[in-house]
Amino acid sequence: MSALKKIKPVLVLSVICTLICALLIVTYNLTYVDTSGVLTDDLRAGCVKADGEGDYALVTDKAAAGLDGDEYKDIVKIVKNNTKNTFLFETVVDGYAADGIDAVIAMSADGKVSGISIIALGETPGLGSKINDDAFLGRFVGAGSDITIVKTEPKNENEVQGVTGSTLSSKGMAKAVNLAVKAYSVMNKEVQTA
């Protein structure tokens, strides 16, 4: 009798856990949508904002573009604008928050940034969120390699003035831009040698 009393709590808890797990497995399988390798609506809207209307298609093979290294892990997806024959990179980088900036960076054919749009921003409202202003994003247009963020008026070509109160978010954006520029040059070489 006392043995049953000891076992009963364990048994009841196990049964409850099993039933809940079963319910969740069913729900998960019913609702799961695989978005890897798919050009989602959010991404397409971001591409249109960065590079204008066009015929966008996902470049699925990162390895063939020479971008399978660890340093390119922040590049999530590569999109090709078939209308203009240009490439766009979706990057997810750390700003103030880990993985706080999810941005699309459009590259022109000469390897310069032609437009940026932010798909999702996890930065602090009122501070880091200011990097989503078109005025700030516009400062990157035409930028080449090795952009650094400065606090005063930019003196050199590779300097971009950051947003007051959001230094880390500004630096995150610069990191995303530099990554896209570098990735584009690597990808171009790969295409030319192939």
Add this chain to the structure above:
Amino acid sequence: MSYLKEFTKGLIKENPNMVMLLGMCPTLAITTMASNGVGMGLSTTFVLVCSNIVISLLKKIIPDTVRLPAYIVIVAGFVTFVSLMLQAFLPDIYASLGMYLSLITVNCIILGRAEMFASKNKVIPSILDGLGMGLGFTLTLVLVGSVREIFGSGQWFGITIMPEFLEPMTLFILPAGGFFVLGVVIATVNRIMKKKPGEIGCHNCPNKDGCPGACEKAENNGGEQ
């Protein structure tokens, strides 16, 4: 009649936020927009009603020694269910609530109602209790969220309502503003309800149902609490 009372008590009289001061974390964290408040409040209401039903049905089966782990597993199950559903069908709300959605599991309102009410009452009163408490929670979130969104972003439910020349006060959507607004909302509601702060002690504790017997014991020992 008494059923109606079970439902309405959660709205204002025993409002989980404004009177019992439970569930403060989501109340402060996600109320930067009124629409977040609606999403969070309704998700919590759903979880609250479902877990109250299940716990009330299982109250004789669950042994006393494992009741808390059992409640938490049931609550966590429903929370995961809700977040999977939101992710699939309302991705915008899912993105704006973020991790606070999974934190509904440890929202003390839900465990509090399971422990204080559902584990001692029949199914129908438990449903009404959960519904009332959940809607009361939603009401607070929308109130706090509206004030913060109107002053902090100049919008309400995403529609710009403040004139352009008034710069929104960012403070309101920062954490500090959350504390201010919540404090003022609680004070205002208690003023309207003409509720006087009671003497501090066990008998005036809104959560005293949660610790049965402990109250009398403390009083008998001559202590205040």
